[in-house]
Amino acid sequence: MKILKLVIFCILCLLISSCNRILSKDKTVKYDVDKVLNKNEPISINIWHYYSATQKEKFDRLVDNFNASEGAKYGVYVRGIRRAGNASEISSFLADALSQKLGADETPDIFSAYPDTAYDFNKQDLLLDLADFFTQKEKDEYVKSFLYSSGFGVKDEIKLFPVAKATEVFVLNKTAWKPFAEAMGVSYRDLVTWEGLVKVAELYYKWTDSLTAEPNDGKPFFGRDALSNYILTGTYELGHSIFNVLENGDVDFVLDKKSLRACWDNYYIPFVKGFFTAKGRFRADDLKTGDIIACVTSTSSSIYLPSKVINSEGNFEPVDLEVLPIPHFRNAxxxxxxxxxxxxxxxxxxxxRETASVLFLKWFTDMQKYSEFAVSTGYLPVKKKELEAEQVTAAFCSDGICILPVVQDALKVSIETMKSLDLYFQPAFKNSDKARNILADLLQEKAKEDRAKVLEKIKAGKSYKEAVTDFIGDDSFDVWLKLLEKKLLDLK
Structure with missing residues (x-):
């Protein structure tokens, strides 16, 4: 009897070892859709999203398409629910649902989220790792940095499935640029670096100042959205990451003085001098009012870029916009x-339920209509094949309607620049959304406040040079850096 038990034990060990080798070699997915799902045992899953207008219409059509095709085949019915206006609101509603607050909705199966807004749910071990549901061949179809940008610090984990991605582009009012460029001898080549952009902005300020009899009334050249992106990618380009997320999920704040000074010198200094500005809620607003003639904005915001700009007489006039790659630091x-x-x-x-959810997500990013959904609002598809120029171009027009030319240009420029650049994303950590806001708000608020002080000094009779002197030295930078460090450490 003992011999028989020993033989059985050895056979089991061999079988387990063999299975482990097979799984390790083939990386078999966690589920078999044909065994898990059955059209005779239908299931409904809910998706919470924040899509609106055209994007919602296209998403709803895709959901209907799925329900009538792949969904019907496996007995899966998807309901798309616009639960809120943004991912943060969805996170709040989901927290209420999970805690079963009175009047809260039933929890969804899938929900739209950013790493920041999903961080707490991940810490509670509520998010499914989708990596086990994809073969290696399937994973290879996606842009790797898109697929693994969950942002929770675990290698090869897929907690946030990518459905559409955006980057940033440099947008120029070519109509206003042309007379300035001809008069001052500048070209697009001067806009390749942040340092070059600052010099161009100074020339533009002086040139517009010279066009009137009134002194010191030069116009700002440039503004940008998402100032935190500028600081995070800028310091990264110069060799330092401000938010260093550790394996245990904690974060170290690395405030390298040299790289932060480069960011300061190429944003704050030209801002207080009047070369840059930020007046409206977004820089597309400042382009429209004629307060600037160039900006950096997200591809997803390109749908809001103006086709007409208010001129000096207060009338709208049509303009041509040029989309260029964003600048980089000279010593990047x-x-x-x-x-x-x-x-x-x-x-x-x-x-x-998990299998049904993954079935939809796979199907969703495998359709030509999906590409049309992504590009309709300035987003990029997430699969390598769909990011080929011909594929994206084919998605620009659907149902007899084409997306705006400036949006097309923004996506084309993004795809081209992505080929030779690192794609940056910031892993989430506790209070990472607040930390990003601190980066942007502290710099923007100080730049605006100090620019206002400069204007007050000029109004009081000081020369332009005298007015800016107090703000462009080391002291002003040191005050900002110390406050930045304190604010970030207070988050820990």
Missing amino acids: KRKTIVQQGAGMAVLKSNIK
Whole structure:
């Protein structure tokens, strides 16, 4: 009897070892859709999203398409629910649902999220790791940095499935640029670096100042959205990451003085001198009012770029916009561009609901109509094949309607620049959304406040040079840096 037990034990060990080798070699997916799902045992899954207008219409059509095709084949019915206006609101509603607050909705199976907004749910071990549901061949179809940008610090983990990504582009009012460029002898080549951009902005300020009899009334040249992206990618290009997320999920704040000074010198200094500005809610607003003639904005914001601008007489006049790659620091060790955009998170439940959720997500990013959904609002598809120029161009027009030319240009420029640049994303950590806001708000608020003080000094009779002197030295930078360090450490 003992011999028989020993033989059985050895056979089991061999079988387990063999199975482990097979799984290790083939990396078999966690589920078999044909065994888990059955059209005779239908299941409904809910998706919470924040899409609106054209994007919602296209998403709803895709959901209907899925329900009538792949969904019907496997007995899966998807309901797309616009639960809120942004990912943060969805996170708040989901927290209420999970805690079963009175009046809260039923929890969804899938929800739109950013790493920041999904961080707490991940810490509670509520998010499904989708990596086990994809073969290596399937994973290879996606842009790697898109697929693994969950932002929770675990290698090869897929907690936020990418459905559409955005980058940033440099947009120029070519109509206003042309007379200035001809008069001052500048070209697009001067806009390749941040340092070059600052010099161009100074020339533009002086040139516009010279056009009137009134002294010191030069116009700002440039503004940018998402100032935190500028600081994070800028310091990264110069060899330092401000937010260093550790394996245990904690974060170290690395405030390298030299790289932060480069960011300061190429944003704050030209801002207080009047070369840059930020007046409206977004820089597209400042382009429209004629307060600037160039900006950096997200591809997803390109749909809001103006086709007409208010001129000096207060009338709207049509303009041509040129889309260019964003500048980089002259001494960049690695040129980079930010990647951003919400993904889809799947809540842990049971194998059937999880399988149904993944079935939809796979199908969703495998359709030509999906590419049309992505580009319709300035986002990039997430699969390598769909990012080929011909594929993206084919998605620009659907149902007899084409996306705006400036949006087309923004996507084309993004795809081209992505080929030679690092795609930057910031892993999430506790209070990472607040930390990003501190980066942007502290610099922007100080720049605006000090620019206002400069104007007050000029109005009081001081020369332009005298007025800016107090703000462009080391003391002003040191005050900002110390406050930045304090604010960030207070988050820990």
